[in-house]
Amino acid sequence: MPLKGKDSFTQAESAAIRKALGALRRAERPAQKSIRESLRQQSGFYISDWPRDATGFTRSDFDELVRQGRISITR
Numbered sequence: 365m366p367l368k369g370k371d372s373f374t375q376a377e378s379a380a381i382r383k384a385l386g387a388l389r390r391a392e393r394p395a396q397k398s399i400r401e402s403l404r405q406q407s408g409f410y411i412s413d414w415p416r417d418a419t420g421f422t423r424s425d426f427d428e429l430v431r432q433g434r435i436s437i438t439r
Contacts (some may be wrong), residue, residue, distance in 0.1 A: 369410035372436045377407040385423045 373381065381403060388399045394418060403409045411421045429435040 367410070367413045368385040369384065369413055371413075371434065372438060373407060373409070376436055378430075378437045379411075381407055381409050382426060383422045385421065385426055389420070389422060 384399055384403050388396055391399055400411060403411070414421060414425065414434075416425060425433070430437060
């Protein structure tokens, strides 16, 4: 299945994604929606493109996808 978003991000985008994912985990449900929308609009990152467990998508999940080479970080 093709991705809705991107799988290659700049270092700045990667840092912003990691920060937003951290905020997402701490946010109340109504705020989570705006954080996810911001991820999609500002960096082209769609959480729904990536597998996740029942606890949701975390910074660790993002870092693991980078380590696996499924997400690339460019300069």
